[in-house]
Amino acid sequence: MKRFFKWLFSLILIGLLAWFLYAYATSTNDFQQQTAAPKNPIKAIVYSDYGVANLKLLDIEKPAPTDDQILVRVHAASINPYDWHFIEGTPYVMRAMGVGLRKPKNIRLGSDFAGTVEAVGKNVTQYKPGDEVFGGSAGSWAQYLCRRSTGSVALKPAALSFEQAAAINIARITALQAVRDHGKVQPGQKVLINGASGGVGTFAVQIAKSYGAEVTGVCSARNTELVQSLGADHVIDYAKDDFTKGDQRYDVVIDNVANHSLSECRKVLTPNGIYVMIGGGGAIEQGFLGAIGNVLKAQLYSRFVKQKMGFMMAQPSTADLTLLAGMVESGKLKTVIDRTYKLDQVPEAVRYVEEGHARGKVIVTVD
Numbered sequence: 001m002k003r004f005f006k007w008l009f010s011l012i013l014i015g016l017l018a019w020f021l022y023a024y025a026t027s028t029n030d031f032q033q034q035t036a037a038p039k040n041p042i043k044a045i046v047y048s049d050y051g052v053a054n055l056k057l058l059d060i061e062k063p064a065p066t067d068d069q070i071l072v073r074v075h076a077a078s079i080n081p082y083d084w085h086f087i088e089g090t091p092y093v094m095r096a097m098g099v100g101l102r103k104p105k106n107i108r109l110g111s112d113f114a115g116t117v118e119a120v121g122k123n124v125t126q127y128k129p130g131d132e133v134f135g136g137s138a139g140s141w142a143q144y145l146c147r148r149s150t151g152s153v154a155l156k157p158a159a160l161s162f163e164q165a166a167a168i169n170i171a172r173i174t175a176l177q178a179v180r181d182h183g184k185v186q187p188g189q190k191v192l193i194n195g196a197s198g199g200v201g202t203f204a205v206q207i208a209k210s211y212g213a214e215v216t217g218v219c220s221a222r223n224t225e226l227v228q229s230l231g232a233d234h235v236i237d238y239a240k241d242d243f244t245k246g247d248q249r250y251d252v253v254i255d256n257v258a259n260h261s262l263s264e265c266r267k268v269l270t271p272n273g274i275y276v277m278i279g280g281g282g283a284i285e286q287g288f289l290g291a292i293g294n295v296l297k298a299q300l301y302s303r304f305v306k307q308k309m310g311f312m313m314a315q316p317s318t319a320d321l322t323l324l325a326g327m328v329e330s331g332k333l334k335t336v337i338d339r340t341y342k343l344d345q346v347p348e349a350v351r352y353v354e355e356g357h358a359r360g361k362v363i364v365t366v367d
């Protein structure tokens with residue numbers, strides 16, 4: 001019996017290895033077909049292999065909307081750490097989860113966009129040609145994209161520029177859902193935001209203030225004034241002070257950097273405090289599991305402590321996009337735009353965001 005199970009185990013292992021090698025060797029994409037002499041060419045950032053050095057601005061076929069899709073002429077897009085997960089193929093587990101083992105399956109990149117609807121599929125009732133829209137869609141670093149008419153897309157208020165609207169989807173939805181849904185921030189609560197000067201942080205500071213919280217932002221000295229100007233009541237320079245070593249206790253900690261252990265972060269929570277982990281780690285520091293490892297650690301750890309400690313994943317929402325656009329329109333939320341790049345400068349922009357020190361959002365304008 002023991003021998004049988006040994007053989008069975010070895011066979012399963014060999015089978016898995018053979019499957020992996022086959023899947024790896026045959027992992028490919030349609031880069032050649034998509035970039036070979038398109039009849040209706042549009043410019044798009046594409047890549048055939050992982051790595052920022054492989055990003056290219058090339059002509060590809062203009063997409064056509066299916067019955068449930070809208071075709072959008074993109075005017076602005078933004079760059080998020082989310083994008084470099086696809087560019088670098090990290091954490092590696094993502095490759096096995098459908099992104100592409102050896103080569104990326106989808107050759108187009110980008111996620112946040114703002115633009116004008118040019119055509120709609122026959123089942124689309126929410127939008128019409130000429131509408132200005134914004135939200136999230138794969139392949140936003142291009143002159144055109146097609147996406148479903150539902151999910152992360154909403155009408156852009158006329159008062160918002162395309163650049164302001166392109167900054168909303170990932171970073172702002174994450175900040176809103178962290179403060180409102182996961183942190184459940186209440187007026188008068190003490191809230192600490194680690195990584196207060198980046199894409200998510202600059203919005204989280206303002207949103208927590210709009211919920212009536214007393215906000216402490218953690219950032220580098222060069223960003224102190226910026227974070228104060230967004231409404232933070234206190235600012236900690238992370239090069240001088242470690243927030244986990246201070247005496248102050250917080251009702252909610254929103255962590256965009258995850259550079260302290262869970263037990264260190266727990267020490268600064270009030271007895272019923274909430275810790276919301278959003279992200280952290282650079283493009284080449286993701287290893288095999290990346291944030292998934294943090295999710296598991298936080299889930300396990302929170303079972304043994306009184307405080308609520310967990311990882312959050314932002315959820316697409318048209319209602320939240322509309323809410324946030326309204327907050328920008330009414331002046332309740334400022335959009336901090338660090339740098340603006342042209343479509344052909346996307347590789348440079350990605351390298352900048354990969355350094356991990358963006359101040360607010362990095363935007364791409366598309367002619």
Ligand SMILES: NC(=O)c1ccc[n+]([C@@H]2O[C@H](COP(=O)([O-])OP(=O)(O)OC[C@H]3O[C@@H](n4cnc5c(N)ncnc54)[C@H](OP(=O)(O)O)[C@@H]3O)[C@@H](O)[C@H]2O)c1
Pocket residue numbers: 080081082170171174194195196197198199200201218219220221223238256257259277278279280281312313314353356357358359360
């Ligand atoms: N879970 C989700 O659904 C979700 C959604 C969006 C983003 N994320 C993740 O959240 C993280 C933040 O995203 P982001 O768009 O805000 O990134 P980002 O725009 O690149 O901002 C990074 C910020 O981190 C700050 N920072 C770097 N080292 C720090 C330290 N030791 N202490 C405090 N701040 C530090 C930088 O400020 P200085 O220049 O002052 O150093 C910079 O402003 C990323 O890991 C991203 O992948 C997760």
